[in-house]
Amino acid sequence: MARIVNEAAHTARRNAILDVAQQAIITKGYEQMAIADLLSELRISSGAFYHYFDSKPALLMALVERLGKQIDQRLLPIVQDPTLNALDKLQRFFSALDQWKLSHKRLVFAYMRIWYADDNAIFRHKLYASKVQRLTPELEEIIRQGIQEDVFHTPYPEQTARMILSLFEDIGYATVELLLTEEHTPDDLPQLERITSATTDAIERLLGAPEHCLQRPWHEEISPWLVSPTEQQEEQVL
Structure with a gap:
C-alpha cells in the first residue's frame, strides 16, 4: 500500500513540475524559462527537480x-x-x-x-x-x-x-x-x-x-x- 501511495505522490509531483514548466513556456518561451524560476514557484529544491529531470x-x-x-x-x-x-x-x-x-x-x-x-x-x-x-x-x-x-x-x-x-x-x-x-x-x-x-x-x-x-x-x-x-x-x- 505504501508503495502505491509513493508512486502516486511521485506522479503528482512530476506532473506539477510539468504543469508549471508548460505554463512558463506559453507565457515566457522555452529559452527564457529558467529552472530557478520553476523551483521558486514550486517551492522545491534543485535536488528534487533533478530527481525527475536531469536537464x-x-x-x-x-x-x-x-x-x-x-x-x-x-x-x-x-x-x-x-x-x-x-x-x-x-x-x-x-x-x-x-x-x-x-x-x-x-x-x-x-x-x-x-x-x-x-x-x-x-x-x-x-x-x-x-x-x-x-x-x-x-x-x-x-x-x-x-x-x-x-x-x-x-x-x-x-x-x-x-x-x-x-x-x-x-x-x-x-x-x-x-x-x-x-x-x-x-x-x-x-x-x-x-x-x-x-x-x-x-x-x-x-x-x-x-x-x-x-x-x-x-x-x-x-x-x-x-x-x-x-x-x-x-x-x-x-
Missing part, C-alpha cells in the same frame, strides 16, 4: 511525451470504434488532431517556436521519431481496414502511414514561417489553403483513395490560425 531538454521532452499521450487519448477511440468505416475514421482522425491543436493554440504556437528554431534540430528529430513511432500503428490499422473495405488501394499500409506523417511534417515546415510571422498579408490564407489542399490530394493518391474524399472547405479551419494568440487576446480585451 532542461529532458524536461521539454517529457512535456512533449505527455502531450502525445493526451492526443492518443483522443485518437485511439476513433481508431478502435467498430461502428466506423475506414474513411470516416481517417477523416475523424485528422479532424481530432486539428481540433486539439486549435483548442491548445497558445501552446502550439509556443512549441512551434521551439521546434523550428535553428539550434533545436536534434530535438526536432527526436520529436518526429517519437511521433512516427506513436502514430504509425494507428494510421496503419485504419489503412488496413480501408484496404479490406476496398476503399484504399495500396500494397504498403505501414509505409503509407509513415509517408502520410512525413507529409504532415513537411506541411509544418511550409506553414510555420507564415504562422510565426508578426505581420500577415491577404495572400497568406489562400496560400495556406493551397498547401493544405495539395497535401490532402497527395494523401489521397498515396492511399489509392477516391478523389476528393478527404478534401474539406479549408477556409474556416485555417483562418483562426492566422490570428496569433497575442492578437486574439487583444481583440477579446477590446
Whole structure:
C-alpha cells in the first residue's frame, strides 16, 4: 500500500513540475524559462527537480511525451470504434488532431517556436521519431481496414502511414514561417489553403483513395490560425 501511495505522490509531483514548466513556456518561451524560476514557484529544491529531470531538454521532452499521450487519448477511440468505416475514421482522425491543436493554440504556437528554431534540430528529430513511432500503428490499422473495405488501394499500409506523417511534417515546415510571422498579408490564407489542399490530394493518391474524399472547405479551419494568440487576446480585451 505504501508503495502505491509513493508512486502516486511521485506522479503528482512530476506532473506539477510539468504543469508549471508548460505554463512558463506559453507565457515566457522555452529559452527564457529558467529552472530557478520553476523551483521558486514550486517551492522545491534543485535536488528534487533533478530527481525527475536531469536537464532542461529532458524536461521539454517529457512535456512533449505527455502531450502525445493526451492526443492518443483522443485518437485511439476513433481508431478502435467498430461502428466506423475506414474513411470516416481517417477523416475523424485528422479532424481530432486539428481540433486539439486549435483548442491548445497558445501552446502550439509556443512549441512551434521551439521546434523550428535553428539550434533545436536534434530535438526536432527526436520529436518526429517519437511521433512516427506513436502514430504509425494507428494510421496503419485504419489503412488496413480501408484496404479490406476496398476503399484504399495500396500494397504498403505501414509505409503509407509513415509517408502520410512525413507529409504532415513537411506541411509544418511550409506553414510555420507564415504562422510565426508578426505581420500577415491577404495572400497568406489562400496560400495556406493551397498547401493544405495539395497535401490532402497527395494523401489521397498515396492511399489509392477516391478523389476528393478527404478534401474539406479549408477556409474556416485555417483562418483562426492566422490570428496569433497575442492578437486574439487583444481583440477579446477590446
